Amino acid sequence: MADRLWEISLELHRNPELSHQEHRAAALLAGELESFGFSVERDVAGLATAFVGSIGSGASPRVALLLEYDALPGLGHACGHNLIAAAGLGAALALQPLIQATNGSLLVVGAPAEEDGGGKIAEVEAGVFEGVDAALMFHPGVHNWSWAPLTAMLELRVTFHGKAAHPTGNPQDGVDALNALIRTFNELDVLRRSLPSGSHVQGIITHGGEVTNIIPDFAQGRFALRALTTSALDRLVDQVRACAEGAARVTSASVVIENEGATYAHFRSNPVLAGTFSRHLARLGISATEPQPGVYLGSSDIGNVSTTVPTIHPFLQILPPDHSDHTPDFAAAAGGEYGKAAMLAAAEALACTAFDVLSDPAVVEHAWTAFNEQAAADRSG
Structure with a gap:
């Protein structure tokens, strides 16, 4: 599926849409899911450009793959959300033939307005992640980091x-x-x-x-x-x-x-799921390390998901560390070969991580144990 996924990524990259205006992107991604047999609900959580694709039994274990697709004013996809959307979509389509064998459920959550408005916050409040055992996504960046230091x-x-x-x-x-x-x-x-x-x-x-x-x-x-x-x-x-x-x-x-708007919660990376994802990346020749101490990369509405269910948000490098996202160079990289390589690697590692959750009860158990320990530590802090 590599060529088709890259075509979709470039289609988003060529036609950037701002937060809450991602009508073309949402239609493209939802339509692709439907063509592979996913049931798609649109206008989720009161958001015109949000959707949830689903396939499987509806029972636990349940995995949610998160797709972002909004762009930045004047910079286009300088945060690489076109790659996030294509990677999550690719993982979902790769898993589609295997879902019945796992007796689990797969959700593909179209999450608009990460840059301005926090679409995931509305989705959390609307119950989109109720019953979910693992919420998975990646983000392009200037490091290969196993988790995101987001405040x-x-x-x-x-x-x-x-x-x-x-x-x-x-x-x-x-x-x-x-x-x-x-x-x-x-x-x-x-x-x-x-x-x-x-x-x-x-x-x-x-x-x-x-x-x-x-x-x-x-x-x-x-x-x-x-x-x-x-x-x-x-x-x-x-x-x-x-x-x-x-x-x-x-x-x-x-x-x-x-x-002024909703509160973005801090990001709580699930160590069990992050370790699983990193092991699959290593098999592809990519070593994901811990973030550099004392470095913080802003905030995101993925934090609100991560304090609700076990979640990962690793970074995969598309530019050297002396660069940054939200720049013209990053936008160019998100439409170039480094972006393509990171997207395809992320799609495979996400699919394999999701399959581990769907097929191995111990992964779910350990992920929730770690989640509850982190929640208790947050309350005591």
Whole structure:
């Protein structure tokens, strides 16, 4: 199937679609599944470009292969989601003739809007992963890593309301909302010095006034907060709130702090499934190592899946380590020979890992044991 899978990957690459707009990609992938005998449900979790293909008995063990296919504004598939979709699809099609022999079930989850909106979060909340024993996907990158160091993330919208006045004529009557927002940034600069490894705050001013001869009565900023775990993120949110509320008190402004979108949970790699995937990669001549300590690669809605069921999200290299995704070079690599090689290797390793879950009860048992141990450790932390 290599040629057909690469053709599909290139079709996605040539026609990038942004989050929640991936109508062509979803139709192509769902149609391919249907042509191989999968039953496909569309418009899943209230998302017009989400789908779930299914085949098998419907009983446990149940494996979900995750497909991403949204692109980036102005950069196309600079995160390589065309490769993720083709690899997951290839694994599913390779497994199709074997499902009946396993007495298990295979789901192929079309997961839109990873870049903006968190489609997997909506799918988790809609129960798409209920009864699933293993959720499997890969991601192209600049390393061969057995798991992804992805942090928890939330965006906050912070809005200050003041009172307009002329800065010369009656400044004493004004309450400067922009001053309150700038004070918040200054407080966050101090806070950053004491944050633990993996925690981070980055903000922008989205509204700071209209003209210079009026004291702004409205100012607004957006802040992205990241932390190693979801519980650590909760603590960071409290700290950022305290900074903004303190700035409001000092300036006599009022402040409204709101969540901007859903919370991305931290990623919890299942060591049993990750080890299984890595062993199959090694058989193909690819050595997947542990991530470099202290390196974090942002956040993803796969974290919300990983805190629900045993999950893997390994990286396969398509560019050298001195490069990065979300760049034009990465987009080019996702449509080139290195991307093709990584996609095909991932498809085979995903298929073999899924088959191990479907055919060996011990893999399922050990994966859930490790999952429960990680969950307990998160709660105690």
